[in-house]
Amino acid sequence: EVQLVESGGGLVQPGGSLRLSCAASGFTFSSYWMSWVRQAPGKGLEWVANIKQDGSEKYYVDSVKGRFTISRDNAKNSLYLQMNSLRAEDTAVYYCASGLEMVYASYWGQGTLVTVSS
Amino acid sequence: SYVLTQPPSVSVAPGQTARITCGGNNIGSKSVHWYQQKPGQAPVLVVYDDSDRPSGIPERFSGSNSGNTATLTISRVEAGDEADYYCQVWDSSSDLHWVFGGGTKLTVL
Numbered sequence: 052e053v054q055l056v057e058s059g060g061g062l063v064q065p066g067g068s069l070r071l072s073c074a075a076s077g078f079t080f081s082s083y084w085m086s087w088v089r090q091a092p093g094k095g096l097e098w099v100a101n102i103k104q105d106g107s108e109k110y111y112v113d114s115v116k117g118r119f120t121i122s123r124d125n126a127k128n129s130l131y132l133q134m135n136s137l138r139a140e141d142t143a144v145y146y147c148a149s150g151l152e153m154v155y156a157s158y159w160g161q162g163t164l165v166t167v168s169s
Numbered sequence: 170s171y172v173l174t175q176p177p178s179v180s181v182a183p184g185q186t187a188r189i190t191c192g193g194n195n196i197g198s199k200s201v202h203w204y205q206q207k208p209g210q211a212p213v214l215v216v217y218d219d220s221d222r223p224s225g226i227p228e229r230f231s232g233s234n235s236g237n238t239a240t241l242t243i244s245r246v247e248a249g250d251e252a253d254y255y256c257q258v259w260d261s262s263s264d265l266h267w268v269f270g271g272g273t274k275l276t277v278l
Contacts, residue, residue, distance in 0.1 A: 086267070088212075096204070096212065096255050098267035110266045146211055153266070154259035155202040157223065159211040 053077040053158045055147045060163030067137050067167070073130040073147030073160055081105075081125040084153045087132050089143035090162075099145070100132065101153055114140075137167045171260040173270035180276040187243040189273045191256030194237060199258045201239040203232060206272075207252045215254075216241060243275070251277045 059071040071087070087099040100121040101110045109121050120133040130147055144164050148156035174192040181187040191201060201219050204212035214223050216232040219239065229244045243250055256270040 088267070095253075095272040096206075096257075096269045098269065101266050154200060155214065155217050155257060155267075156204075156212075157214055157217075159213070161211050 053149075055149065055158055055160030057145065057147050057160045057163035060145065060165045062166045062168065063137055064169050065138060065167055068133070068135045069137065069165060071132040071134065071145055071147075071163060071165070075128045075130065075147075075149065078149070078158070080123075080128040080149075083149040083151055085121075085123055085130045086148045086150070086156055087121060087130075088146045088148055088156070088159075089141075089165075090146070091140075091143045094143075097143075102130070103153070134165070137165075139167050141165060142167045170263055171258065171268050173256055173258065173268055175254075175256060175270040175273045177271070178274045178276065180278055181243075181246050182278045183246055183248060185246055187246050187250070187275055189241045189243075189254050189256075189275065191239040191241070191270050192237055193239075193258065196237055196239050196258065197235045199234075199260075201232065201234050202257045203230075203241045204255045204257065205250075205252045206255065212255065246275075246277055248277050251275055 054076045056074045086101045102121045118136045122131045144162040146162045147160040150157045203216040205215045206212040215230045219234040220232040231242045253272045255272045260268050
């Protein structure tokens with residue numbers, strides 16, 4: 052059974068940092084593109100970042116470029132999102148997602164809530 | 170950047186057919202993917218590449234894509250189909266890799 056389990060969310064002050072993790076199991080992690088997608092409270096889905104199977108390609112939505120970094124450790128079947136200089140508008144549930152191709156997500160985690168507030 | 174437009178809400182009686190549209194400029198030239206999200210839950214892929222279904226998704230869910238409109242069709246709607254539905258494309262022409270529609274709330278009357 053495919054499982055994606057996010058962790059690391061919480062309350063952080065504006066300007067602060069947070070590192071999200073996603074533990075994957077039930078599939079060959081190193082064969083999949085991995086992504087982060089977020090959803091602000093009561094809002095729709097917003098793509099945040101993608102990373103290729105070997106980590107050689109990374110893509111970000113403009114609003115997080117220079118502040119967020121996506122990475123992966125295939126030996127640990129884990130995906131990460133380092134978030135710096137956090138803003139109130141980054142408040143959202145962050146989902147980890149995976150797909151064999153880069154064009155859509157076959158599997159999703161349950162999400163972790165990030166709240167940026169003073 | 171590429172924009173996908175969905176109706177905010179669609180209502181249908183049980184047993185009837187629901188059609189949820191997703192509009193975009195020449196969207197027929199792109200592959201469209203659909204996700205179902207129930208309250209408090211993660212999204213679930215229900216249709217990919219316009220009209221393919223992942224394993225475990227009922228045949229009642231189908232998709233089509235032509236011109237400027239893609240459509241998710243749910244036949245014989247059940248109460249359990251009540252959810253938000255999002256269309257999504259990969260925008261290869263820009264750095265905005267994944268574009269999502271605003272979502273459609275399906276209400277089963």
